Amino acid sequence: MxxxxxxxxxxxxxxxxxxxxxxxxxxxxxxxxxxxxxxxxxxxxxxxxxxxxxxxxxxxxxxxxxxxxxxxxxxxxxxxxxxxxxxxxxxxxxxxxxxxxxxxxxxxxxxxxxxxxxxxxxxxxxxxxxxxxxxxxxxxxxxxxxxxxxxxxxxxxxxxxxxxxxxxxxxxxxxxxxxxLERANTRLEEALAENAALHVQLLVQAREAGVADERRRLAAEIHDTLAQGLTGIIAQLQAAASTADPALAREHLDRAAGLARHSLGEARRSVHDLVPSALVDDDLPGALKTTVTEWARRTGVQAEFTVTGTVEPLHDEVGATLLRIAQEALANAARHADAGRAGVTLSYMGDEITLDVRDDGRGFDPAVPPPRGSTGGFGLVGMRARAERIAGMVEVESEPGLGTAVSARVPLVRRA
Structure with a gap:
């Protein structure tokens, strides 16, 4: 009682x-x-x-x-x-x-x-x-x-x-x-449902943008998978050819073979518009940490990964977009920046999530177009296109000799 x-x-x-x-x-x-x-x-x-x-x-x-x-x-x-x-x-x-x-x-x-x-x-x-x-x-x-x-x-x-x-x-x-109180809760639930419906509608409209958007997507995926993979394979083969140590040469050849298998798998997933393999069994922070660690081991550049805010489960499209942007930014740093240090920060900020990739390399002038035949310009365009597909944006800050900072900001759409 x-x-x-x-x-x-x-x-x-x-x-x-x-x-x-x-x-x-x-x-x-x-x-x-x-x-x-x-x-x-x-x-x-x-x-x-x-x-x-x-x-x-x-x-x-x-x-x-x-x-x-x-x-x-x-x-x-x-x-x-x-x-x-x-x-x-x-x-x-x-x-x-x-x-x-x-x-x-x-x-x-x-x-x-x-x-x-x-x-x-x-x-x-x-x-x-x-x-x-x-x-x-x-x-x-x-x-x-x-x-x-x-x-x-x-x-x-x-x-x-x-x-x-x-x-x-x-x-x-x-x-x-x-x-x-029940009426207030009902109004709140309706508002939350409407907000979620708007996010879903935004994603659906982005995915159904048309043939032109699909072509841009495939071009970006090929650039981010095959191009990056081939660049890494070439670097490993050149390292194997330039060393007289059989054990070290075998290590470089194994890395090249691993990169080839991984790039082939990523290319197949890109054609079918599937999420990157790194996100199949892991969340975005885990996939980014693995990506940064492997990139640092492959390039010899010291790199750190940081997460701020409360980690939340993300919609597959959001996670794939940020992972691809991070991979492209790191690939650009390895090819063009000649950096000694790099840092990647993932920040959960309420209704938004931001990704910042920084390096202390040679930098460049964003106002000057890249040389003809260079892939750097396409990489920046591809990153911006990826973010815009989900109502996000990418900003690049760089000056010659002062390094480069790539910042991507997208809506935080939770997994249903």
Missing amino acids: SGMTIEQRWEAFFRYGPYLLLGVAGLMAFLSADVVGMTGTERRVAVAAAGAACALQLWWDRTRAGLTGNHPAGRAYYALRTLVAFVLCWVNPFFSIYAIMGYFDSGHLLPRRFVRAGLLCTAVIMAGAQCGSGLPPASAANWAAFAALFVLHFSLALVFGNISERESERTEQQKETISE
Whole structure:
């Protein structure tokens, strides 16, 4: 009981209280039958009325589950129970212990305009049972006692009535507050659903941009997979050819073979527009960390990877876009920057996610177009095109001799 709310305690009382009070009243009536002078007929009436009270309570327990307040069935139950209590108190005043239930649930079972009438009936029964001679009073003294007790009980009835009204008002206020919270939650859920739908619509529209966009995508994928892979293979083969150490040459050849297999797999995935293999069994931070580590081992450039903010599961298109941008930025740093250090930072920033790739290489002037035949310009264009496909953007900051910083910012679209 200690863990129950006030409403749950009242509910338990309304369900089990009548049985408990009727049992106590029946026991007291049985023990006092000779004292109050109950006849054989009165005893049979008491037994029959007590049985009727139990049957009435069983019927009400089964009926009230699906009913709301002030239902006609509740009024009928209250009236019949009051009548049974009157009969019981007529034959033995100790049954007033059972009749007192009428004070507690009148506000729940009766309309507001009938609550005081119900309490008045209960007050009459209680005063008659306690006046000394039962109902009806047998003498003037009993009538005087009845009048005094009636005034007392009627005052109690008014008190109970006021308490019941305040309880009903408080219950209505709680229901209204709960309803308002539910409406607010519904509006919030609708707003969140609308926001998610807008993000999904944005991605769908980006993926259905047309044949021209698909051609650009394939060109960028080929550049990011085959071109980068071939560049790495050539570098490993040149290193193998320039060394006289068979073990070191074998190591370079193994790396070249590994790059060839990886590039072939990535090319196949690109043709079918699948996510990069690095994201199949790992999230974006893990894939980026692996990419940076392998790049540093292959190029000999010291590189660090950092994650800020709370990591969240990303839509496949967002993760693939940022991974490809990081790979292209690192590839450019290896081919053109002659850098000694590089850093990659992935930042989760609420509704956005940013990727920053920095190096301390020779840098360049972004306003000067790249030489004809150079792939650097296509790499920058490809990175910007990838970000724009998902409503993002790429910014490049660089100066000759001061290194290069590539910053990509895209919406943070969570995985469904």
